[in-house]
Amino acid sequence: MHFCHSYYDNNSLVDSSACPLNRKQLNSHFYARPQEPVAMKSSVEFTSKLPDVGTTIFSVIGQLSARHNAINLSQGAPNFPCDPLLVEEVSRAMREGHNQYAPMTGWPALKEALAAKVAALYGQHYDPGTEVLISGSASQGIYMAIAALVNAGDEVIFFEPAFDSYAPVVRLQGGTPVGLKLQFPDYAINWDELRAALTPRTRMIIINTPHNPSAQVLTPEDLAQLAALTRGTDIVVLSDEVYEHIVFDGRAHCGMATHPELAQRSVIVSSFGKTFHVTGWRVGYCLAPAELMQELIKVHQFMMYAADTPMQIGFAHYLQHAQNYLSLPSFYQQKRDRLVKLLQDSPFKLLPCAGSFFVLASYGHFSDEPDSEMVKRLIVEHGVATIPLSAFYMDGTDNNVIRLSFAKDDVTLERGAEALCRVKG
């Protein structure tokens, strides 16, 4: 509001007499604005590039949930604080003056820490100089990989239910999204179906493990199948592994970096948001062989140039303590088990959850209400917000399943479960 005064005046950085309006005029200029902005109408005609795409379900349900003051088990965002030490590391970087652009591909110490972590956990060595890229969120990493590598007319195969950004981003490049359906209730990949779907135009296969929303994970046998099916082709695997540290019951994460042959054709996308409870900080990263990475970097440099500097420095320090991410499976397993127990007497049937911080609940045995109607009713009548699974399909397939997030504090889990238990089965 008072940009001619305050900070700059107090610090004598500018001559405030240079401002053409005095304080009184400035105030009346701002406060005279109408409270309700008048809607403006565009004077240009254009054809939408995504005519059938509306607002993402996570935003729609989040708003509806807030309007009804519902217990929010919808978006996969923790409602508990992150480690104060991480906040301190980032704040310290700001206080120390690291407030300008980072090197374009990322803060070197962070890229080195990531390369060391991946080598230690999964065995694959990535060159921090040429094979690691820090992005502004995993969503941006996914966008960059598709924008950089998919040409008009190319086909991109992924498995539905799928995260809602994949198909629109493929279409924005002129590519064709090919959704293969995982079958309710197991949601396992049918590799024969994938084999049958491959064509000479197949440019990319998008994998997501642990899988959002089905909470299933790939096994070493799955990776062997994927390697066999892509061997001798030029198909790129885009592997969305943002839940890499949230795998349960003693399982190991089977990402592309655990399979040297697949790593050579893969772009791995991951995120700090899910691992360190800071989804709002919007920092993620990509790993890929240098030749593929070079193409991603060409997009990244013009999309955002460089990710947030103080956060990268904070993460670089915080990653030095492996316990900060190795403790995640037991942390979330307790939450999963708590929610499952709390919902024991609800009319919903919970499906097995091997990873991620989501669990699916099916209700087809007591209602054939469309899942979007069920979700609305749960918010409005029962005060609990969830996500309808149909939002994860291009054709809106509805198996009467909803997704619950257990990335929530104990009180929220209890209150959310109470509300779900009040539903009449």
Ligand code: GLN
């Ligand atoms: N991954 C989150 C979820 O599935 C949402 C992320 C987003 O809204 N972009 O809930």
